[in-house]
Each structure stands twice: as C-alpha cells, then as structure tokens.
Amino acid sequence: MSSDIMPAVDPAVPTKKLDLKDVKSAFWRWFFGAQIAWNYETMQSGGVVLSLGPALRKIHSGDGMFKRSLDEHFAFFNTNPWTGTIALGATLAVEEQVDPAEPEASREAVTSIKTALMGPLAGIGDAIVFVIPMTITGAIAAYMAQQGSWIGILFPIIYSVLMIFVRRWLYLMGYLQGSKFVTTLAHQLRSLADAAGVLGVMVIGALISSVVTVHIPTVFSQGQATVALQSTLDMIMPNLVPALLTGLVYWLLGKKWMNSTRAIGLIIAVAFVGYFIGLFGTAA
Amino acid sequence: MEVTFLQMAAVVLFSAIIVYDQMNTQLLVIGGKVIAGLGVGLILGDPVTGLAVGAVLELMSLGVGAYGGASVPDYWLGAITGTMVAVMSGKGADFGVLVGVPLSVLAIQLDVLVRTATTFFVHKAKAAADRGNVAVAYRWLWNGYTFWFLKYIVPVVLLFAIGADAMSAFVNWVPQWFIAGFSIAGGLLPVVGIAILLRFMNTKAHLPFLIFGFALVAYLKVPMVGVAVFGLAAAILVFRAASKQAQAAAVPSASNAALSTVGVNNDEL
Structure with missing residues (x-):
C-alpha cells in the first residue's frame, strides 16, 4: 500500500464534517445491508450506497456533489464484508476532504482509495477472519453434531458475535487513520495469519482422522484363520484410508479441470464403486 | 409425519x-x-x-x-x-x-x-x-x-x-x-x-502441524476441542516467532517511511 493512493489528502487537516456517531451509524447500515442487493454487475455497490449515503449527505452541502458522489459509489465494489469495513471508513475520510473547487482530483482520490483497499482487504479478510476460524469453530461444531450434540454450534456463533465489535472497530480505524492503518497492520496481520494457519492446519489434521468414516467389511480367510482387511490397515496406520483419500483429492484439486463440485461428484462415485465391489460397507 | x-x-x-x-x-x-x-x-x-x-x-x-x-x-x-x-x-x-x-x-x-x-x-x-x-x-x-x-x-x-x-x-x-x-x-x-x-x-509450510493434528486423534484419541487447545499453544509460539521476525524486517522499511515524510525521493526503493 503506497502512500500515493491518497493524493492531496492529509488526515490531520481539520476538515471533519462527521462525528463518530455518523461513522458508527454508517457501520450499522453496512452490517445490516452489506450485500443486500448483491448482483453480478456491481456486486456490493448497493451495500456501499446504503452504508455511506446519510454520511455523504452530511458531508456534501451541495446537491450536485452529493449526487455525483452517490453515482460513483454505485460502481463496482467487492471485498470481504468484515475486513472491507476499513475501506469504507477510509472512503468516508477521503470524501470529507473533497474540495468542491477542485472536484476532479479529489473525486478521483475517493475512487482510488476505495478500489485500492478492497482487493487486499478481501484477501486478508477471507483468510484470517473467515476461512481459518470457519475451519476451527465450524469443524468443532460439525464434529460435535456428528456425535449428536448441539453444544458445538456455540463456538462459531460466539466467535461471529464477538467479531461484530472487530468489524465496527475496523470501520472506525479506517475512517480515523485511512490507508496508514492498513500499512501498520500489515506486518502484524502476516504473523497473525501464519499463527492462525498453524492452528487451522492442526484442526484439519484432526478432522481427517475423526470425521471421515469408512467401513471396510472385506475379510480374507485362509484355512481356519481369517484376517479383516480393516485391522490390517489399522496396523499400518489408523485412519489410513481417510488420509489417502484426502491426499488424492488435494492433489486433484491442483489440476485445472478440477473444482469442488466435481470433487464431490467423484467422491460419490468412489463410494458407489466401493460399495459394488464390496470394498466399502454401510455402518450397520 | x-x-x-x-x-x-x-x-x-x-x-x-x-x-x-x-x-x-x-x-x-x-x-x-x-x-x-x-x-x-x-x-x-x-x-x-x-x-x-x-x-x-x-x-x-x-x-x-x-x-x-x-x-x-x-x-x-x-x-x-x-x-x-x-x-x-x-x-x-x-x-x-x-x-x-x-x-x-x-x-x-x-x-x-x-x-x-x-x-x-x-x-x-x-x-x-x-x-x-x-x-x-x-x-x-x-x-x-x-x-x-x-x-x-x-x-x-x-x-x-x-x-x-x-x-x-x-x-x-x-x-x-x-x-x-x-x-x-x-x-x-x-x-x-x-x-x-x-x-x-499454506499447507506445505505447516505440514508438521497437519501430521501432529492427525496423529493426536489417530493414535491418542484426543477430542477435537483438545486438538484445538494444542493448536492454540502452537499458534502462540509461531505468532511470537513470526512477529519477532517481522519486527526485525520492519526496521529498515520504517526508516524509509521516515525518509519519505521529510521529502526524500524514495522511488528506487
């Protein structure tokens, strides 16, 4: 994030037209309507307009500038709804600095900060606040649900509720510090992503050996002695089949022609073939 | 029904x-x-x-x-x-x-x-x-x-x-x-x-932890929440090590930022 995406804008200049209450209200409007009119053409533009609208009305005294500003925010926008709040807060801060005497340059500053921040924030956001916590808390919830307990769903719900405060805080920090905030956070975020990745990967490892279930009824008999294929496999390594299947799908997903939906089709096919040749059996 | x-x-x-x-x-x-x-x-x-x-x-x-x-x-x-x-x-x-x-x-x-x-x-x-x-x-x-x-x-x-x-x-x-x-x-x-x-x-970098999590359940039958607790301990260790590294790496770039605020052209950096 280089400093030149905020040309002619100095956050220290006392041109604040909003108070924190306006910014908080902009956050809540985003919270309740971030992707309310998600569409292929402009994706989250509807949420942006809903969130910023009243604050923009307060910032721009002239009807012309207000209309123009709204019009520009109807343009394409897409980010992670949780961390992307930084981009929206920063956008409000730059909107405040729009100079009616010099509309072209200052309007461009608004668009640049919004679009410059949305991509990186989506990447960071998807990993740190979403996918990794989803793995950890979602997997625990699903694992406990498999055991017939509903208690596990408290983990993801509590996490998501606590994150409301983080989402709001990021919006405010985006407004107060703009892109500078992202730069200061960048290093810490990378360390955090690394650490969260370790926790996530460990839970995934545990998932392989706890939630994948396969029954192998095949029994070899030689004279009097019978050996169950399952116990032979277990002697090599417990949960060997789930580990091998995970490795296979992981490898296949690296291929260009493979996607998650096809992988699911493939696994269903494997299950049927395994059933017909007698390799896999049902639980009972 | x-x-x-x-x-x-x-x-x-x-x-x-x-x-x-x-x-x-x-x-x-x-x-x-x-x-x-x-x-x-x-x-x-x-x-x-x-x-x-x-x-x-x-x-x-x-x-x-x-x-x-x-x-x-x-x-x-x-x-x-x-x-x-x-x-x-x-x-x-x-x-x-x-x-x-x-x-x-x-x-x-x-x-x-x-x-x-x-x-x-x-x-x-x-x-x-x-x-x-x-x-x-x-x-x-x-x-x-x-x-x-x-x-x-x-x-x-x-x-x-x-x-x-x-x-x-x-x-x-x-x-x-x-x-x-x-x-x-x-x-x-x-x-x-x-x-x-x-x-x-980043599975390749974190492969040891994948094996660790797998083995905790496969051999020791640790429940899922238990694995998460082990994982948390590992994550804290990694976070500390990584932020130390990041701090060390951040020192030169911080001085760049200081230079740029006093108007030194840092285009080549």
Whole structure:
C-alpha cells in the first residue's frame, strides 16, 4: 500500500464534517445491508450506497456533489464484508476532504482509495477472519453434531458475535487513520495469519482422522484363520484410508479441470464403486 | 409425519433468516449448515436428524466459499431441504444427505439467476438517486433482497407442497443400493471440504502441524476441542516467532517511511 493512493489528502487537516456517531451509524447500515442487493454487475455497490449515503449527505452541502458522489459509489465494489469495513471508513475520510473547487482530483482520490483497499482487504479478510476460524469453530461444531450434540454450534456463533465489535472497530480505524492503518497492520496481520494457519492446519489434521468414516467389511480367510482387511490397515496406520483419500483429492484439486463440485461428484462415485465391489460397507 | 401449518410457517421464516444473515449480518454463516439443519430439525421435532444432516454438509463444504461471487453449490439450502426430507419421510439422516447434496448443486442455477436478476433493483436504485430521490433509492436497495429470499422460500414451500406422503412414496421407490451408496458417500464426503481447506492454506509450510493434528486423534484419541487447545499453544509460539521476525524486517522499511515524510525521493526503493 503506497502512500500515493491518497493524493492531496492529509488526515490531520481539520476538515471533519462527521462525528463518530455518523461513522458508527454508517457501520450499522453496512452490517445490516452489506450485500443486500448483491448482483453480478456491481456486486456490493448497493451495500456501499446504503452504508455511506446519510454520511455523504452530511458531508456534501451541495446537491450536485452529493449526487455525483452517490453515482460513483454505485460502481463496482467487492471485498470481504468484515475486513472491507476499513475501506469504507477510509472512503468516508477521503470524501470529507473533497474540495468542491477542485472536484476532479479529489473525486478521483475517493475512487482510488476505495478500489485500492478492497482487493487486499478481501484477501486478508477471507483468510484470517473467515476461512481459518470457519475451519476451527465450524469443524468443532460439525464434529460435535456428528456425535449428536448441539453444544458445538456455540463456538462459531460466539466467535461471529464477538467479531461484530472487530468489524465496527475496523470501520472506525479506517475512517480515523485511512490507508496508514492498513500499512501498520500489515506486518502484524502476516504473523497473525501464519499463527492462525498453524492452528487451522492442526484442526484439519484432526478432522481427517475423526470425521471421515469408512467401513471396510472385506475379510480374507485362509484355512481356519481369517484376517479383516480393516485391522490390517489399522496396523499400518489408523485412519489410513481417510488420509489417502484426502491426499488424492488435494492433489486433484491442483489440476485445472478440477473444482469442488466435481470433487464431490467423484467422491460419490468412489463410494458407489466401493460399495459394488464390496470394498466399502454401510455402518450397520 | 404430518407437518402443521405453524411448523411450515416457522421453517419458511427460519430459511428467510438464514438467507438474509448469510449475506449481510453473517452471524450464522460459520457452522451455518449445522445451524440450518438443527433449526429445521428443532421445528419439525427431530433435532438429532437435523444435526446429522447439517454435519455432513458442513464438513463437505468447509473450505467452499463464494469468494469473489463465484457460484458454488448452496449447502445451506441443502441442509434445510435435506433435513426436511429426512424428518418428514422418517427415513433418517442418510436419506437427508442423499436429497440435500443434489439440491445444493441444483441451487447453483438458482443462485446465478438471483445474482443476475438483482441487477434490476440496483439499476432502479441508481435511477432514483440520479433523480435526487434518495429515500426511494434506499428502498430499491433493501428490496434487492427479494430474489434472494425467493431462492430459499420457493424450494422450501415446494417441498411442503409435495408433502410427507409423496416423499415416503419416493423414499420407498429409491432402491436400497442407492441409499447404501449415499450412506457411504456421506462418510467420505468430508474429505472434499478438508482438501479444499488444505489447498487454501499454506499447507506445505505447516505440514508438521497437519501430521501432529492427525496423529493426536489417530493414535491418542484426543477430542477435537483438545486438538484445538494444542493448536492454540502452537499458534502462540509461531505468532511470537513470526512477529519477532517481522519486527526485525520492519526496521529498515520504517526508516524509509521516515525518509519519505521529510521529502526524500524514495522511488528506487
């Protein structure tokens, strides 16, 4: 994030037209309507307009500038709804600095900060606040649900509720510090992503050996002695089949022609073939 | 089983909440298929079946997300409809998965339709804003969720219209081998969610921890929450080491920033 995406804008200049209450209200409007009119053409533009609208009305005294500003925010926008709040807060801060005497340059500053921040924030956001916590808390919830307990769903719900405060805080920090905030956070975020990745990967490892279930009824008999294929496999390594299947799908997903939906089709096919040749059996 | 009108209304309302929350407030997204299955199960009087259907769909879709708006199977809808069929037909969770998975995949088409059609609402909103009528613009945007609601409500209402009797008849018509195959598939499908996650994460760098987590359960039978506690300890250690490294690396770049504020041209850096 280089400093030149905020040309002619100095956050220290006392041109604040909003108070924190306006910014908080902009956050809540985003919270309740971030992707309310998600569409292929402009994706989250509807949420942006809903969130910023009243604050923009307060910032721009002239009807012309207000209309123009709204019009520009109807343009394409897409980010992670949780961390992307930084981009929206920063956008409000730059909107405040729009100079009616010099509309072209200052309007461009608004668009640049919004679009410059949305991509990186989506990447960071998807990993740190979403996918990794989803793995950890979602997997625990699903694992406990498999055991017939509903208690596990408290983990993801509590996490998501606590994150409301983080989402709001990021919006405010985006407004107060703009892109500078992202730069200061960048290093810490990378360390955090690394650490969260370790926790996530460990839970995934545990998932392989706890939630994948396969029954192998095949029994070899030689004279009097019978050996169950399952116990032979277990002697090599417990949960060997789930580990091998995970490795296979992981490898296949690296291929260009493979996607998650096809992988699911493939696994269903494997299950049927395994059933017909007698390799896999049902639980009972 | 017979479903009362009140139960139908409750499932429709619950689905509406799920599909609204999924895109906006996002408090029930993580673990969402378990929550969806449990909710519908509770309303229809069989929460355990709902949990079981939700768990399979959650696990097979752990790493699947609509990042950047790509259309992926709607496993939430699969959990809702799968639980409905499982409970109403009385055939249990395996059968719910059997119905829920294909319905999730079919819902891709609905998803594309909804995401395209909603463009209309945004155009209307923009036109209103251009006329200076902001209140009307906001209303068009809020109404932009109409099709999103329909995406869930229509399949749910259709399933209720089909009714438990027809479902049971369908269940009895489905051959035994088909149900057995899907029951096995239900046990294997979490592999897909797991592999997608591993693709998403920096698995090569973190491979030792993957092995560690696997072995904790495979050999020591540590429960999932226990593995997370071990993982937390490892994560703290990694965080400390990584931030120390980052600090060391940040020193030169911080001085660059200081230079640039006093006006030194740092283009070559």
